[in-house]
Amino acid sequence: MEILDKQFLELRERKRGLIQKYCEDYRQGNGFDEELDVARLIGFLTFKFPTAAQFPPGIEKTCLVSLENAGISSGSDLLKAMRGKHFSREIKRYSGHHSLEPSKVSHLALVIITVLLTDAKIAKDLFPGMFSDWGLNAALEAADQRRAKRA
Numbered sequence: 001m002e003i004l005d006k007q008f009l010e011l012r013e014r015k016r017g018l019i020q021k022y023c024e025d026y027r028q029g030n031g032f033d034e035e036l037d038v039a040r041l042i043g044f045l046t047f048k049f050p051t052a053a054q055f056p057p058g059i060e061k062t063c064l065v066s067l068e069n070a071g072i073s074s075g076s077d078l079l080k081a082m083r084g085k086h087f088s089r090e091i092k093r094y095s096g097h098h099s100l101e102p103s104k105v106s107h108l109a110l111v112i113i114t115v116l117l118t119d120a121k122i123a124k125d126l127f128p129g130m131f132s133d134w135g136l137n138a139a140l141e142a143a144d145q146r147r148a149k150r151a
Helices: 002-027 038-048 060-069 075-081 085-097 107-118 120-126 128-132 134-150
Strands: none
Touching: 002 038, 038 060, 038 075, 038 107, 060 107, 060 120, 075 107, 085 107, 085 134, 107 120, 107 134, 120 128, 120 134, 128 134
């Protein structure tokens, strides 16, 4: 059992080191065209939103899959998706619902809102229980209204 514990700790430290490396790469303007994996996703979010709450344990892979399904597979894609006026508006709306600064919106909420604005069906399918959250439900309703206007 001690061997497994030691190996688990080593893997966790290796992951932490990769996240720090990717975060620093992004700060230096490198690595944006690399395909996202869990460590790169966390590194990107830490670079872009350093004061935001980290992912809860075990959700990172679902977040990565949701982004991939929405056509967001690199740091460049994610940066582009998070630069739009709709994204900024929904982050402000979400943070208002939760009485916190936009910079403090959690990594999980940031990913869900990004996917929601790209393809709401993917967000609803992969995060079905999350829309009981007032802020995420408001973002969903706004996305649905925008789609209805375009149709």
